Amino acid sequence: MTKSVSKAIKEAKASLAVEGLYMKPEIEKLIEMKMTNKISEEEFKYRVTGK
Numbered sequence: 001m002t003k004s005v006s007k008a009i010k011e012a013k014a015s016l017a018v019e020g021l022y023m024k025p026e027i028e029k030l031i032e033m034k035m036t037n038k039i040s041e042e043e044f045k046y047r048v049t050g051k
Contacts, residue, residue: 001032001036002036005032005035005036008035009028009031009032009035012031013028027048030044030047030048
């Protein structure tokens with residue numbers, strides 16, 4: 001994972017935590033995979049929603 005992707009995920013997690021929301025590790029991994037082009041937008045949506 002690149003520093004910019006890592007930083008973006010860290011900042012997103014912090015923003016969610018302020019609202020009392022927390023990201024599951026498997027969702028964090030999917031976001032990382034999408035941001036580094038290891039999976040497509042369609043695959044990301046399918047894995048997140050199951051649709």
